[in-house]
Amino acid sequence: MSELPKRLERLFLKLDRAALAVEQHLADMLFAINNNNLSDAEAIIAGDETIDRREVEIERECIRLLALYQPAASDLRKICFAIKVNNDLERIADNCVSSAKMLPILVENHVAVQQFPTFRTLSDMTVDAVQQTIRLLSTDQTVPLAVSIIKNDRVVVDEAFRNFLQAVFAEEEHLPSQINAVYALTSIGRALERIGDLCTNIAEDTVFLLTGEIVRHTI
Numbered sequence: 001m002s003e004l005p006k007r008l009e010r011l012f013l014k015l016d017r018a019a020l021a022v023e024q025h026l027a028d029m030l031f032a033i034n035n036n037n038l039s040d041a042e043a044i045i046a047g048d049e050t051i052d053r054r055e056v057e058i059e060r061e062c063i064r065l066l067a068l069y070q071p072a073a074s075d076l077r078k079i080c081f082a083i084k085v086n087n088d089l090e091r092i093a094d095n096c097v098s099s100a101k102m103l104p105i106l107v108e109n110h111v112a113v114q115q116f117p118t119f120r121t122l123s124d125m126t127v128d129a130v131q132q133t134i135r136l137l138s139t140d141q142t143v144p145l146a147v148s149i150i151k152n153d154r155v156v157v158d159e160a161f162r163n164f165l166q167a168v169f170a171e172e173e174h175l176p177s178q179i180n181a182v183y184a185l186t187s188i189g190r191a192l193e194r195i196g197d198l199c200t201n202i203a204e205d206t207v208f209l210l211t212g213e214i215v216r217h218t219i
Contacts, residue, residue, distance in 0.1 A: 004069045008078055011061055015082055015089075018054050019137045022089045022096075023130055025051065026195065029096040030123050033188065034114065036107050041100040048097045055090040059083060081209040085137070088198045088205075092130070095191040095198075105184040113185070118167045122160040126192040129157055129199040136206050143210055149203035157196035164189045 025044065032040035062083045065071065071079060106112065113119040132149050136142075168185045208214055 004065070004071060004075060007061075007065060008075065011058070011065070011082055012078075014054075014058050014061070015085060016138050018051070018058060018086065018089050019134050021051060021054065022093050023134050025093050025096045026127065026130055029100050030127070032100060033103055033106075034123075036103070036112060038104060038107060041103040044100040045097050048093055051090060051093040055086055058086045062086070077209055077212065081205050084205050085202050088201050092195050092198050095195050099188045099191045102184040102187050105180050109181045109184075111181040111185070113188070115171070116164060116167045116185070118160065118164040119189070122157070122164045122189060122192050125152075125157045125160045126195050128152075129196050133199040133202050136203060143207055146203040146206040146210075150200050157193060161189055161193040161196075 025047065028040060028047075029044050031037070032044060062079050065079055069075070129149060129152060132145065132152070136145055136149065165186060168182060168189070204214075
């Protein structure tokens, strides 16, 4: 095996580890929010620095490979894929952090996400999307799985987000200090919806990696 394939293999292993770390970040964030655990939320915010460093490390490696080997065809697609997915993973982590930052507002105003059954549905759908995306990045890189992630986000995650917003606005007049509480709840819901969108981005990029076709806005 020549040097470039070896380095690409190591690059994708780093990408897999980054994806697993982001998946854990999401799980930790949801645990903190579901349990009104402020110390766990603070740990998520502090831990974002580690994910940021990993993202920069992977991006630098991609740039080094482009500069050293001037890859073409499939190898170039792999590096472009790694750059884009690396950025999307970091953005998923950022949405976890932004959600964790909303928890003190909910605690201060004596509001809990458990008041809204639709939140459980939204969070479960988001976790499933991320788990499917992790599979896509590790052992099951197939076009059908990627397409199912794309369709699932547009049908399931987006609908779950709309239902959660409707539930929050329906209870708006009963929430203490309603402006702050509603802001925090809708911000968390929006962050989860964006995580679903980022999973869609990764799935679309996987189709490009496997087929060379750009399917954005076409599925």
